[in-house]
Structures are given as C-alpha cells and as structure tokens.
Amino acid sequence: MDPASLGLLLTAATLAGWVDAVVGGGGLLLLPALLIAVPGAPVATALGTNKLAAIFGTSTAALTYARRTRIDWRVAGPAAAIAVLVAGVGAALAGTIPAEAYRPAVLAVLVAVALFVTLRPSLGLHAAPGRRTPARAAAAIAIAGGGIALYDGMIGPGTGTFLILAFTTVIGANFLHASAMAKLVNAGTNLGALIVFASTGHVMWQLGLAMAACNVIGALIGSRMAIRRGAGFVRAVLLVVVLALIVKLGYDQFT
Template sequence: MDPLSLTTLLAAAAMAGWVDAVVGGGGLLLLPALLVAAPGVPVATALGTNKLAAIAGTSTAAVAYARRTKIDWAVAGPAAGLAVVTAGLGAALAGVVPASAYRPVVLGVLVAVAVFVVARPRLGVVAQPQRRTRGRVVAAVAVAGLVVAGYDGLIGPGTGTFLVVAFTVLVGADFVHGSAMAKVVNAGTNLGALVVFAATGHVWWLLGLAMAVCNVVGAALGARMALRRGAGFVRVVLLAVVVVLVAKLGYDQWVA
C-alpha cells in the first residue's frame, strides 16, 4: 500500500471512530476506504480488519460514556452478551448470503427510520422513562442482541445507528443515553464478529492495529462532543448518517 493510500485510510479510520461514537455508521466510511486503498483484499478480510479497528473505537467510546453518563446496564448488559454470540454467527455466514438478498430490506428500514425521526422532532431529545416497561426492556434486548447484532456480523455499516434508534424508541432513552448503550452493545457485536474472522484468517493485523489507533482517537473526540453538545446534536448527526446510508445502499441497489 502506497503512503498516500495508507494516510487516507488512517484518516478515514479516525473519522469513522468519531461518527461511530456519536451515533454509529462509521463502517460506511471505513469499509469502502479500506476496499479502495487495498483493492485486492478479499471482502471477508476487509470485514475482519474493519472489526479490529471498530472494536477499539467502540470500546473507547463506551468507556467515555460510562464515565460521564448513566448507562442502563439492565438493557445494555444482556444485549451485549447476546450480541457476541449472534454477531459471531452472522460473521460465519457473511460470505454465504448474497448482498442482493438483504440490501432492499435494509434500505427500506433506513427510509422508515429517517421518516420516523423527522416526523417526531422530539424523539430522543428528551428521555421518556415511562416507556421503560419490563416488556419493552425484553424487546430492546432481543432487537439489539439478536436482530441488529446478526446484521452487524453479516454486513456491519449502520449498526450503531440502528441500536440508537432501537433504544430510543423501545425504552424511551434520549439520543445521548441511547448512544451510550449502543456503544456497549456494538463492542459486543464487534467482538463476536472479530473472533470468527480471526479464527478463519480474515484479519490483516498490522494494518488493523494502525487503523485501531486512529479509530480510538476519533472515538474519544466523538464521545466527548456528543456528551458536551447533547441529544439535539446527536439527532442531527443521526439523520445525516441515515441519509448517507440510504444514498449509498440505493446506489448499490441501482447499479447491481
């Protein structure tokens, strides 16, 4: 890899860490950047290397959030534990399920998320603790630990965004606290997927570790900014990330 490509990739890793720490979706930046910088790398190796960088960033962000805000561990803890296993299973199937099978579904869900968030401008800006019933807690754990975690193992980009929205809608968290819980669960999904990719030899360790350092720097800055600027800021970033994800998946679907 030439110096310019490497520098660009490491910068993308830092930016991806920032986006992931605020609202998720950093994989949208980092995975394509890795494939462009190393066009000959197998997709599975790109996914595994991306997970090595991502787990460093999400873990850093999770610690930063835990130090400065209260995390609902009754939701985030079980969901993260379940996510390790589910994401690992998803990673094992990553090369089996064709992109054409899931891309339209994910695109539809993202459009629905964008419409829902725009239509409800107060969603996530203020916490709604009355939503946190036992049934909703179970639903949040299942959605985050099974559905979203499985998606992360299979594909990845947008996982953090889905988690933030799930925690906001299901248990009434504001966007800052929803993002804090999302980082804990996302660390679990990254761990599960990384173990599988590493076991099958699909991790480029030296490059992944360099990307991880940059991802950590971006994640630390992103978490601090989200905590300092509040739920309104996170909401704006969330909408921006969803729009970009929709555009990217829509383009992929169109050219497929």
C-alpha cells in the same frame, strides 16, 4: 502499501471512529476505504480488519460514555453479552447471502427511519422513563442483542444507528443515553465478529492495529462532543448518517 493508500485508510479510520462514537455508521466510511486501498483483499478480510479497528474505537467510546453519562446496565449489559455470540454467528454466515438479497430491505428500513425521525422532531430529545417496562426492556435486549447483532456480524454499516433507534423507541431513552448504550452493544458485536474472522485468517493485523489507533482518537473526540452537546446534536448527526447510508445503498442498488 503506498503512503497515499495508507493515509486514506488512517484518515477514514479517524472519521469512522468519530461517527461511530456519536451515532454509529462508521463502517460506511471504513469498509469502502479498505476495499479501495486493498483491492485484492476478500470482502471477509475487509470486514475482519474493519472489526479489529472498530472494536478499539467502540470500546473507548463506551468507557467515555460510562464515566460521564447514565447507562441502563440492566438492558445494555445482557444485550452486549448476547450480541457477542449472535454477531459471531453472523460473521460465520458473512458472504453466504449476496448483497442483492439484503440491500433493498436495509434501504427500505433506512428510509423509514429517516421519515420516522424527521416527522417526530421531539423523538429522543427527552427521556420517557414510563416507557421502560419489563416487557419493553426484554424486547430491547432481544432486538439489540439478537437481530441487530446478527446484522452487524454479517454486514455491519449502520449498526450503531439501528441500536440507538431501538433503545430510543422501545424503552424511551433519549438520544444521548441511547448512544451510550449502543456503544456497549456495538463493542460486543465487534468482539464476536472479530473472533470468527480472526480464527479463519481474515484479519490484516498490522494494518488493522494502525487503523485502530486512529479510530480511538476519533472515538474520543466524538463521544466527548456528543456528551457536551447533548441529545439534539446526536439527533442531527443521526439524520445525516442515515441519509448518507440511503444515498450509498441506493447508488449501489440502482447503478
């Protein structure tokens, strides 16, 4: 690989680690960069290499959050365990569903998320512990470890954002604690998908490990910044990432 392409990927991996650590959505940067820098690689190989880099970053962010903030392990733990299996199923199905089939639905969901967060400025700024009932906790586990994990294994970008919104709206976590929980589940989805992609030979190991080192650096910076600046900062970054995802998917859909 020429130095310019390698530099592009390492820079994208660092930025993706920062974005993933704060709100998720790093795949929005890293997947296009992989497809540009390695044009002959199959999409599954790009997805697998992205998962290799991302699992190091999300695991680093998860450890940083666990040491410095509160995590609802009774929800995040089971969701992460289930997510390993479900994301593996999603990875096995990756490529069987054309982009045209899922892109409009994901785009509509992202627009709804952007409107929901914008029209409710207090959402996620303060925890609502009264909302965490056993039924809601079970629903959060099913949504995060089931539906969102399946999406991550098949497609990926925006997973962390969806996880944060799930934990915020369903069990009343604030954005900072929801982001911490999301990292644990996202580490599980990355592991499940990586196992499947690796078993089918769809991982560029040397490149992926180099990107992983940069992803870890970005994740350390992002997670510490989120913890220091709090829920309001996470909310602002979340809106920016959601809008960027809308622009990217909208461009792909209509051009």
